[in-house]
Amino acid sequence: MENLATFPHLNEAAPDFNAKTTHGDRQLADYKGKWLILFSHPADFTPVCTTEFIGFQKHAETFRGMNCELLGLSIDSLYSHLAWTQNIKEKFGVEISFPIIEDIKMDVAKAYGMVHPGAADTQAVRATFFIDPNGILRAMVYYPMSNGRSIDEFVRLLQAMQTSDANKVATPEGWTPGCDVIVPPPKSPDAIKARLAEGYKTTDWYYSTKSL
CATH class of the missing domain: 3.40.30.10 (Glutaredoxin)
Structure with missing residues (x-):
């Protein structure tokens, strides 16, 4: 092997x-x-x-x-x-x-x-x-x-990686251009406190999205 x-x-x-x-x-x-x-x-x-x-x-x-x-x-x-x-x-x-x-x-x-x-x-x-x-x-x-x-999936994956590189974000399951992207989660207690005031669509401290 x-x-x-x-x-x-x-x-x-x-x-x-x-x-x-x-x-x-x-x-x-x-x-x-x-x-x-x-x-x-x-x-x-x-x-x-x-x-x-x-x-x-x-x-x-x-x-x-x-x-x-x-x-x-x-x-x-x-x-x-x-x-x-x-x-x-x-x-x-x-x-x-x-x-x-x-x-x-x-x-x-x-x-x-x-x-x-x-x-x-x-x-x-x-x-x-x-x-x-x-x-x-x-x-x-x-x-x-x-x-x-599925070649369509390869197009989508390349679009997602290029979007992540250009905007320093992640993309959710099934993401396509025009959908919201995921903002990197905060990495300290102070950043967690600040997250709610940053203007993102925040479901919880670790999960925030935004439109591009």
Whole structure:
């Protein structure tokens, strides 16, 4: 079993990589100053993965408008990726505009903990990694082999993290832009006393919200 200490950790630097893709060589440094969603899929020419790639592509412009690039990966060859994306274009009318990493030796997959022996020794699971403009890993989401991801949720999560960063707030369950955000709770007795006079929508000393 892989040592969990070798897997990436939230709020630490994302593992570096230098890999061949369908759009030429890519390394993590190429995305400095932008958000990056790096996501793996079990295999090319599989039905669930096909729906996910179509979903990512349909949201690609939305992500780019949020200063975020997409980068796919599977343990398949570059030629397999090219043939599959061509098939998606011919059969589904969707042209995949983002790069896909060739990871035959599983170097990137192992560095990011994408290979789970309980699911498969030779395939990457449905893992999704959000890396911020400073190269810090901010979120990880794993799905089982049998079920496709919700790209709408990834848009929402990125919106939430960007809002938290910009405003130093947290977001409640199911938050979407326009909803109230959560103000950080006070950290001292004096701050607790002051909270009620700060003008927030305060339910109790530890729970206050505001609109942006």
